Amino acid sequence: MQPETENTSTGPMPAGKTLSDEDTLLRVRGLQKVYQTDAGPIEAVRDLTFDLGRGELACLVGPSGSGKTTLLKCIAGLMNVTSGEVILDGQEVTGPPKRMAVVFQEYGRSLFPWLRVDSNVELPLKNAGIDKAQRRELVQEALEAVGLDHVPRSYPWQLSGGMQQRVAIARAIAYQPEVLLMDEPFAAVDAQTRADLEDLIRSVWKKLGVTILFVTHDIDESVYLGQRVIMLSSSPTVIQDDIDIDLPAERTQLETRSAPRFTELRHHVYEQIQAAKQGFRPDGD
Ligand code: ADP
Ligand code: MG
Numbered sequence: 001m002q003p004e005t006e007n008t009s010t011g012p013m014p015a016g017k018t019l020s021d022e023d024t025l026l027r028v029r030g031l032q033k034v035y036q037t038d039a040g041p042i043e044a045v046r047d048l049t050f051d052l053g054r055g056e057l058a059c060l061v062g063p064s065g066s067g068k069t070t071l072l073k074c075i076a077g078l079m080n081v082t083s084g085e086v087i088l089d090g091q092e093v094t095g096p097p098k099r100m101a102v103v104f105q106e107y108g109r110s111l112f113p114w115l116r117v118d119s120n121v122e123l124p125l126k127n128a129g130i131d132k133a134q135r136r137e138l139v140q141e142a143l144e145a146v147g148l149d150h151v152p153r154s155y156p157w158q159l160s161g162g163m164q165q166r167v168a169i170a171r172a173i174a175y176q177p178e179v180l181l182m183d184e185p186f187a188a189v190d191a192q193t194r195a196d197l198e199d200l201i202r203s204v205w206k207k208l209g210v211t212i213l214f215v216t217h218d219i220d221e222s223v224y225l226g227q228r229v230i231m232l233s234s235s236p237t238v239i240q241d242d243i244d245i246d247l248p249a250e251r252t253q254l255e256t257r258s259a260p261r262f263t264e265l266r267h268h269v270y271e272q273i274q275a276a277k278q279g280f281r282p283d284g285d
Contacts, residue, residue, distance in 0.1 A: 019053050023054055024051050024053060027086070028086055029084050029086075030047055030083065030084035031049070031081055032045055032048075032084050045237045046237055049084075052213060053211070055211055057211075057225065058228045059215075059222035061215075061229055061231055062276070066232045066234050067236075068183065068215045072102065072215055077093045077097055088179065097179075098128075099177055101171075101180050102180075103180070105188065107185075114155075118139050118143070120171055121142055121174050122136075122174075138176070142173050145170065145173060162189045168185070173208060177210060178211060179213070180210050180211070182201075187216075198225055198253075199253065202225065202251060219270050220257070223247075224251065224256060229243050231269060240272050240275070241269075241272045245265060246261070
């Protein structure tokens with residue numbers, strides 16, 4: 001989709017805009033992941049190449065089973081790639097990078113039930129060796145940012161699902177990551193809570209300037225949230241399309257979602273996903 005521009009990097013061209021080295025935070029190059037199973041090899045991800053700019057909020061959308069979680073785990077250094085590479089700030093990712101936080105779908109399993117809300121948020125800061133006074137400040141700020149500063153002494157199981165997911169988000173942002181990866185984080189909450197959490201992500205992103213890669217299978221959510229939507233094909237996965245979301249930066253659930261441009265973009269993404277399901281691949285095979 002992008003015009004041909006000079007690119008000094010080696011390897012396949014990224015699907016999105018061409019960014020300078022300085023503006024690029026994350027590079028994914030020719031990423032392939034093959035799982036070895038008893039039933040034989042499963043090629044979950046075939047060939048993914050894209051860049052994320054510093055401070056970008058990109059959504060990654062693809063049908064279920066298209067390798068979204070696999071890709072995030074490879075980026076987070078939680079899983080080895082079969083071939084290709086993931087480069088964060090010029091360094092190849094070989095284990096969990098320091099300045100990265102991940103929010104998974106299953107908040108129920110990601111919080112420690114025996115720790116109170118504030119201690120759950122504080123734990124990664126303790127592990128990172130941050131001193132007590134600063135930890136307290138970061139925890140307080142993060143809980144304020146997600147609107148949970150009134151329940152620091154509650155246990156996760158005393159909170160609703162949406163509140164628990166906000167605790168998980170607070171824990172991620174308290175850590176002050178450079179990159180925040182989110183894997184279908186709102187899939188298990190009700191529609192109203194989900195809308196609130198989407199707006200929370202956009203406000204946190206604007207406030208903190210963090211780079212976010214947000215994975216979802218929900219097309220509307222990807223268009224509402226992202227500055228950019230990267231669409232994956234079905235497995236074995238390649239990038240189907242990569243589009244700029246040229247909606248205004250100020251977004252509201254009611255106005256943005258009823259804007260004609262929102263409908264157009266949503267339609268485009270939907271068509272691409274349908275094509276992907278029917279086996280159309282951008283390289284024509
Ligand atoms: P998504 O998150 O898009 O739903 P996944 O990354 O979970 O997709 O899975 C992509 C493909 O890889 C699926 O076919 C899935 O069955 C397979 N897969 C995922 N994890 C494993 C694993 N640990 N071992 C074998 N196959 C796996
Ligand atoms: Mg998944």
